[in-house]
Amino acid sequence: MSLAFEYIFPAIRGIQAGREYFVSMCPLRLIPRIFLFDEEELMPEFRAQRILNRARVPEIARYMLNNQRGYVFSAITASVDGGVRFTPLGAEGEANRLGALHVDMSARFIINDGQHRRAAIEQALVSAPDLGDETIAVVFFIDRGLERSQQMFSDLNRHAVRPSRSLGLLYDHRNDLSKIAKLVALKSMAFKDLVEMERSTLSERSRKLFTLSAIYTACSVLLESSEYSDVEHASRVCVDFWEEIARHIPEWNLVRASRMTAGEVRRDFLHSHAIALQAFGIVGRDILLTDSANWKERLSALGAIDWSKSHAQVWEGRALIGGRVSKSSNNVTLTANFIKVNVGLELGPEELRIEQLFLRGRTNQIEMQDD
Structure with missing residues (x-):
């Protein structure tokens, strides 16, 4: 007996763990209408997924709108709780x-997976309703009950590994700054020969000194944002x-x-x-803006700096915390401050405030040790 009112999706039937599932293509305009996400006010144990991070x-949505001829979305995974039937094209082989x-x-x-894509599609369609005729792949699992949906969410995300920042930058051909970092x-x-292009952390045995993500960040603070669009000039x-x-x-x-x-x-x-790379970028930006004619001479003072981590009198509390490198924004500023002073640059108001707090804290610490 056929259902009186129903959605009909062209689909491919498959089997996983002895259960049927279906893969279909769904017009984007239908995504916000038929796919639900749990209300935020529900307690976690009564939801099937995480709260939407608005x-x-x-x-x-901006990614989608800015790349209408090149955006890519992976499949949405959804559970269906209700009446479902599949009518194959034939009884045997592929037709079944x-x-x-x-x-x-x-x-x-x-x-179960894709709630942020769903919300972004809904938002993008307001500005570009023509996108509603495009499609996205949807994987349907037949599910009657919250427990199974929760387990699916756990299983889908348990083995999901976000690619490293370096690898993401390496494969990003839209971002001008990532192009610049790769060229550099x-x-x-x-x-040359010293950059780890895929990983964002370096093991003790790695033969590389730097990561692509660190170079990206350093170049981002070295350059004015207006320079990004001219990739060749900026890379030079x-x-x-x-x-x-x-x-x-x-x-x-x-x-x-x-x-x-x-x-x-x-x-x-x-x-x-x-x-240090980020601090160099900060210093370089200021030198190029204030003394572009003599920037190389200014940087010659770097050779006189003792970069040894064992030189705790300079680096502890500034770039190191308990002997370990700290990448906090405050420590980046303090490291850049030290380099700026050594190359003859003045500190800005906020840099000066952070420097004074650091020096005051160090003085108090010394006084407490003396007592």
């Missing part, structure tokens, strides 16, 4: 797997800057020449860590 939705999925209109569709990593003699600025920095840090070249290991340099010196 701060993420506009970003995903292809057909139409009939779902009672009174059934509930609960998203590949073309600059300062970084960055290459020149980092090669000048490298002239005053001999350990980088010693690693390239296999006279020191990358592990030894990272263990003993601060200058190859992300905090």
